[in-house]
Amino acid sequence: MASRQGRTDPRVVRSRERVLEAALAELAERGYGGFSIDGVATRAGVARSTIYRLGHDRLSLVAAAMETLNVQPRPEAGGQDPRADVVAIVAHLASAMQSSLMSDCLPAVLDGAERDPGLRELHHRYSAQRRTRLVEAIIRLQESGHVVGDPERAAEALAGAVFYRRLMTPEPLRTDEVEGLVATVLGER
Template sequence: MSQPPGTARPGGRTAQNRAAVVEATLAELAERGYDQTTIESVALRAGVHKTTVYRRWRTKERLVAEALEATAEVQIEVPDTGDLALDLQTLARGVRAVLTSTVGSAAVRTLVSGAQSSPEVAQVLRTFWAGRLTKVIPIVERAVADGRLPPGTDSIELMKYLAAPLFHRVLVTAEPVNDKDADRAAAAVLAAARAGVFVVI
């Protein structure tokens, strides 16, 4: 049975080209950053003609936005061990894993440059990171409920301070980020949270 005009067979050449272009876009962003990534460089890496990319996405902004949206399923593990220190450590290691992945690296580099000039890309990135920030909410709510953290502890603020040292190493000092760095960030945030630093009055 023939396909209606303008449609593509699932898993066919169109789908394969899209997957190759998305992967190439993320790789370019991770290696070169937003400013140095071009439709031509993506097409070359993906092994497709640049007109194929222009025909579907038309602009770099749309291409980058769709590539990041396509990776939205990348998740950070939400642990529930009953040990708050271990939960935060696991969460921090999850953040480190995302930041050092191709997807995370691409998102971070785009955050630094592309989001400043493209509202479309900026919105995608806000959604991308917001979805990861909310991962800490169940951990904090459980800890508050059983008295391990003070009432009123702000989950999102806690998560921001958990991730901040790791982002600093990636964005500011360009240092490698390992599990030891993640563990240190988790320990510092736990001490601050227990002292009521993140309590919202």
């Protein structure tokens, strides 16, 4: 809803923010199957009609929540030390998987991706964007003379180990385990 000046009404901006925050909390707590417009409206303290007026149905609200989770790894410091970049990217992911909204929402996102082709496409696209940074750092490491095997497989193994610990075990990968993981997967003996 644009005001006469062509800018969005600040009340609309604020209610959009509240709705998205509530959608993330709902997704984390109830999962994709339990996610409902009613639940989000109650959490956000707005009427259902407010959510519809923002242009959302259930699915587009899940998608909008997923978009706000699509935080890219921090930019690296120029990449003079590609091995340090690899460790930083993996440590950043490990830290996110220990505690973050992204980690809290991950099982719901995986379940939603399984049920809806549109969410699946979003989820795969964001995962590919995050993975690219890691693959690029591994390729730079390779170019600097380090023999690393297949960079794509190494990136999947590094990121995969972090997700595995979050999803399949009671203990997410600790930051002090990242160095050992990187040394193992990069074949440093």
